[in-house]
Amino acid sequence: MLGGMTTDTSVPPGAREAVLRAAQDLYAENGVAATTPRQVLARSGIGQGSLYHHFPSKRELAVAAVARTVAQTLASAAGDLEAEGAADERLEAYLSRPRDAVAGCRVGRLTADPFVMADDELRGQVAGYFSSLIDLVAAAFREQGSSGEQARDRAIAAVAVLQGGYVLSRALGDPSTMQSAVRGFLALLGPRR
Amino acid sequence: MLGGMTTDTSVPPGAREAVLRAAQDLYAENGVAATTPRQVLARSGIGQGSLYHHFPSKRELAVAAVARTVAQTLASAAGDLEAEGAADERLEAYLSRPRDAVAGCRVGRLTADPFVMADDELRGQVAGYFSSLIDLVAAAFREQGSSGEQARDRAIAAVAVLQGGYVLSRALGDPSTMQSAVRGFLALLGPRR
Numbered sequence: 005m006l007g008g009m010t011t012d013t014s015v016p017p018g019a020r021e022a023v024l025r026a027a028q029d030l031y032a033e034n035g036v037a038a039t040t041p042r043q044v045l046a047r048s049g050i051g052q053g054s055l056y057h058h059f060p061s062k063r064e065l066a067v068a069a070v071a072r073t074v075a076q077t078l079a080s081a082a083g084d085l086e087a088e089g090a091a092d093e094r095l096e097a098y099l100s101r102p103r104d105a106v107a108g109c110r111v112g113r114l115t116a117d118p119f120v121m122a123d124d125e126l127r128g129q130v131a132g133y134f135s136s137l138i139d140l141v142a143a144a145f146r147e148q149g150s151s152g153e154q155a156r157d158r159a160i161a162a163v164a165v166l167q168g169g170y171v172l173s174r175a176l177g178d179p180s181t182m183q184s185a186v187r188g189f190l191a192l193l194g195p196r197r
Numbered sequence: 198m199l200g201g202m203t204t205d206t207s208v209p210p211g212a213r214e215a216v217l218r219a220a221q222d223l224y225a226e227n228g229v230a231a232t233t234p235r236q237v238l239a240r241s242g243i244g245q246g247s248l249y250h251h252f253p254s255k256r257e258l259a260v261a262a263v264a265r266t267v268a269q270t271l272a273s274a275a276g277d278l279e280a281e282g283a284a285d286e287r288l289e290a291y292l293s294r295p296r297d298a299v300a301g302c303r304v305g306r307l308t309a310d311p312f313v314m315a316d317d318e319l320r321g322q323v324a325g326y327f328s329s330l331i332d333l334v335a336a337a338f339r340e341q342g343s344s345g346e347q348a349r350d351r352a353i354a355a356v357a358v359l360q361g362g363y364v365l366s367r368a369l370g371d372p373s374t375m376q377s378a379v380r381g382f383l384a385l386l387g388p389r390r
């Protein structure tokens with residue numbers, strides 16, 4: 005090209021990573037629909053050329069950032085649910101581990117995000133997350149002696165308690181509401197399951 | 198005033214009602230933040246003068262429409278939970294009654310609505326809804342023999358199962374997920390509680 009215009013192909017190392025992290029945090033705070041490229045630029049500290057080099061559209065950034073959040077959140081759940089030890093202890097560890105309840109679930113809140121729900125791929129990522137999570141929890145209930153159908157209902161109830169715990173803690177502005185929900189559910193599972 | 202401008206003080210009867218219903222439906226579909234006055238006008242079929250006569254701002258309309266949704270939803274819950282009959286039957290009737298699960302909860306979804314969460318009064322309406330609902334459910338668990346603290350934890354778990362059931366049904370696009378969550382929870386409460 006003539007003139008001063010250059011195409012920035014010398015993208016700084018780590019720029020893609022910085023953009024993804026910034027997008028993940030902003031989505032957790034404000035959702036995907038309300039997050040602008042300008043906010044992602046400001047939060048990540050990278051240049052506009054880098055952003056569009058890696059993610060030509062808002063949608064491409066959203067798909068990559070949500071995929072990362074889903075993978076991280078599932079890995080963390082698997083860390084509790086597939087650990088060593090008895091299945092009932094692993095279930096209790098997973099259900100009662102500390103959560104930033106008032107902030108809401110990074111994935112669950114996407115079900116109320118118009119940008120996510122209008123896009124088949126993003127919607128599929130959220131559905132895939134919950135399918136996989138329910139499978140992980142159901143496997144632990146089966147190990148612990150529940151039959152197939154019962155283990156699945158129980159796993160869905162357990163994941164619902166967590167998702168509903170987030171909704172209630174957020175609605176009431178009170179992190180202890182999540183703890184009450186989990187305590188109420190664990191008590192029903194029995195003193196030693 | 199000179200000229201053709203008139204201030205419309207002859208508001209049609211029922212206009213306020215029509216506006217509130219339109220706003221409630223639009224909020225249920227798209228949330229408060231994304232709902233525009235233009236959409237409310239189109240859905241309600243009333244004139245712009247009527248809209249601004251009753252609700253000078255988006256916020257005033259939101260406060261009135263959310264108050265109505267909260268009152269209706271609580272009245273419907275109380276209808277099940279304070280009916281005649283044994284407490285365990287009333288709890289089961291409330292938890293397992295048909296719900297439009299994929300659409301999500303009209304009140305629960307507001308916890309992810311940026312317009313609602315940024316406004317103390319609207320936020321307070323959502324918090325008030327869940328406080329009252331938890332009290333209603335806890336009263337039924339107490340009648341049915343749970344101690345005070347246990348009844349409250351159990352009630353929070355029960356309301357969380359419903360809220361989480363909505364999130365999961367919406368995420369998976371599958372109304373049967375809500376039913377599985379409720380079935381899993383009711384089975385834990387025991388064959389005859």
